[in-house]
Amino acid sequence: MNSKADYQVSSQAIDVKHLQYAWSGNESLTLDIPEFSLSVGERCFLLGSSGSGKSTLLRLLSGLLIPSAGSINILNQNLAAMSVRARDRFRAHQIGFIFQQFNLIPYLSILDNLEVSAKLNKLSDKTFRARASELLTRLSVAENLWRRRADQLSVGQQQRVAIARAMIHHPPLLIADEPTSALDEDARDAFMQLLLNDLTESDTTILFVSHDRQLISHFNRCESMNELNQALAIPDTTEASA
Numbered sequence: 001m002n003s004k005a006d007y008q009v010s011s012q013a014i015d016v017k018h019l020q021y022a023w024s025g026n027e028s029l030t031l032d033i034p035e036f037s038l039s040v041g042e043r044c045f046l047l048g049s050s051g052s053g054k055s056t057l058l059r060l061l062s063g064l065l066i067p068s069a070g071s072i073n074i075l076n077q078n079l080a081a082m083s084v085r086a087r088d089r090f091r092a093h094q095i096g097f098i099f100q101q102f103n104l105i106p107y108l109s110i111l112d113n114l115e116v117s118a119k120l121n122k123l124s125d126k127t128f129r130a131r132a133s134e135l136l137t138r139l140s141v142a143e144n145l146w147r148r149r150a151d152q153l154s155v156g157q158q159q160r161v162a163i164a165r166a167m168i169h170h171p172p173l174l175i176a177d178e179p180t181s182a183l184d185e186d187a188r189d190a191f192m193q194l195l196l197n198d199l200t201e202s203d204t205t206i207l208f209v210s211h212d213r214q215l216i217s218h219f220n221r222c223e224s225m226n227e228l229n230q231a232l233a234i235p236d237t238t239e240a241s242a
């Protein structure tokens with residue numbers, strides 16, 4: 001298995017070519033993306049309406065699904081060529097994922113939630129404690145909450161913990177799947193600031209998926225699922241109707 005440094009030598013964080021994906025039982029393709037790439041350090045906002053295939057694409061990019069056709073290289077690694085175990089390890093080490101519903105383990109404390117991610121990434125206890133404390137402090141999570149169960153936190157507190165959990169091991173690629181969809185406008189702006197402040201100095205690549213156009217200004221690149229995904233193209237019926 002390559003080291004983290006080997007992965008980061010690549011100047012492409014994401015390199016998708018001729019990607020096609022059909023859910024089993026579906027006659028038609030859900031995704032048909034001729035080309036999509038992100039350079040290391042790029043911060044890309046991916047806009048797409050409901051059902052346009054955003055979550056399916058993210059699952060493919062993180063190796064949870066394997067393409068029906070085409071290739072996906074993440075940090076120069078072809079996910080489809082890896083064993084399931086190697087793919088799981090690659091995902092845990094290289095990708096920080098922030099989910100729509102945050103997906104914290106409800107019965108674990110904030111620190112224990114972070115520790116699960118730190119252990120997966122083989123952080124020493126000392127490094128984990130220092131990084132957890134740095135992140136939680138920067139994200140304004142009061143220390144008296146650190147031992148509170150995740151299901152006893154406010155939504156705003158949960159979102160901060162979700163960012164900290166995704167960032168604890170300094171992943172080179174951060175993927176966020178509609179993390180602001182459950183938030184009001186003020187909480188949404190605070191979330192974006194917290195997320196991006198922590199990344200200002202790093203060359204972390206971000207793919208941030210949302211249907212909320214107001215967030216576009218936070219990013220240096222915007223892509224639309226409707227343009228990327230040829231499977232969404234409206235069929236040309238002119239001949240049939242002529």
Ligand SMILES: Nc1ncnc2c1ncn2[C@@H]1O[C@H](COP(=O)(O)OP(=O)(O)OP(=O)(O)O)[C@@H](O)[C@H]1O
Pocket residue numbers: 023024026030048049050051052053054055056057
């Ligand atoms: N597990 C599944 N099995 C079969 N079809 C699926 C499955 N998951 C998603 N799909 C189909 O794939 C298409 C794209 O779904 P996907 O969840 O990727 O869209 P999305 O853009 O993330 O939507 P939303 O914004 O509503 O979450 C939809 O037509 C959906 O019905």
